[in-house]
Amino acid sequence: MVILFSVKISEKHQEALLNKYPHEDFIFKDGMTEAEKYLEQASVFVTYGDDLDDNKLRRATNLKWIMVLSAGVDQLPFKQIEDRGILVTNSKGIHKTQMAEYTLSMMLQMYRQEKLLMENEKAASWDKRVRMKEISGQTIMVLGTGAIGQEVARLAKAFRMKTIGISRSGRVVDYFDEVLTIEQINSKLPETDFIVSILPSTKETRYLLTEEHFNLMKNSAIFINIGRGDVVKSETILKAIRDEEIAYAVLDVFEQEPLPEDHPFWKETNITVTPHISGQSPNYISRALAIFQDNLDNFQQGKSTYINKVNPSRGY
Template structure:
């Protein structure tokens, strides 16, 4: 069985896999261009999820399983994958620690006026009139109650926050005081001091948030998007901040990435821009390969209870 990597991993991780599975044929490459010449041989394809298209799947005539070493799978050609009956698994859940920490840090950054304090420090400006606020006991609304959303809620509980979650099912989830279906978003937005989106990119979530939703938010609200950039149009966010419909937006994901240098998001004072790094961690690859190896063991043993199976018909 040939396991083909288009995802680049370190020599240390390569050697570990070869030693653990000596009877399997691993082909490690540094990207899809190098991997393409081995597609016909591959039974398993390990990728970051952004390099497969219909033509690539066509060439992979023996492909049975795609392992995505990230959570995002929105760029996969799901129609063809479903038609071929190819198994897809991903690495969702490995981002929860770092993305939850990022979220709490950004909430504090806004309320504790860290941007202003940093600028004052650079100017040697002693200004005690800077208004500080507390996030403690405020209301947090999380769009998406999966692993990441649940971890955000867990950390928020340290600050005695009221945690409200929205999901497709609306079923109760630990660390959320209340959970409702996503259809109730208009009723819940006016209550929230912080709105955090961890939603994936699907047909249902693409441009889900509109001007109407931002109109419903508190003027003091902080909007944080760590899910996908196509949840809301850039112009909608800009207008909401400029019209003071909300107080601040923290954006780690964007409609176009990398964010163009001339984007007005960079210079808007009440918008914080970070380059899609909320999921970064020195433990990222260790966690992703652990899930891969768990699933590889199950695959070799003929088991079907894979971790993080992706449903092609739903796109996640």
């Protein structure tokens, strides 16, 4: 069985896989440019999910399984995948620690005025008039109550925050004081201090948030998006900031990535832009490969149960 990687992994990880699976034929490449000529041979393709289009997939005539070493799978050619019955799994769940830490750090940054403090430090300005707030006791709404959302809520509970979850089902989940369906979101927006989106990009979530939702938010609310950029239009966020419908936005994901240099987000004082890095961690690849190995064991044995099996018709 040929297992092709377009994801660059260290020699240490390569050697570990070769030692554990001596009878499999691994091909390790750095990116699709190097991996493309081996697609016809591959039974398993390990990717970040953004380098496989319909044309390339058609050439992978022996492909049985796509392992995505990230949570996002929205760029995969799902129609062909479904038609051919190709298994897709992802690395959902390995991002919870770092993405929850990112979220809480940004919340604290806003309320404790860290940007202003650093500017004052650079200017040697001893300004004791800086007004700070406490996140303790505030209300946070998390759109998406999976592993990341639950970890955000768990950390928020350490600050005695009220936690509201929003999900498709509205099912009760640990660390949330209440969980509502997406259809019920409007009823809670006026009382929420932090709105955190961790939603994937699907037919159901694209441009889910509209001007109406931002109109309902507190003028002091902070919107944080670490899910996918197409949950809300860029112009909707800009309008909400410029019209002071919300106080601040922290954006790690965007409709277009990389964010163009001339995009107005860069110059907005009340928007923090980060380059889709909230999921970065020195433990990322190790955690992703652990899921891959568990699934590879099952794949070798012809089992039908897999960690993080993706439904091609839903796209997640």
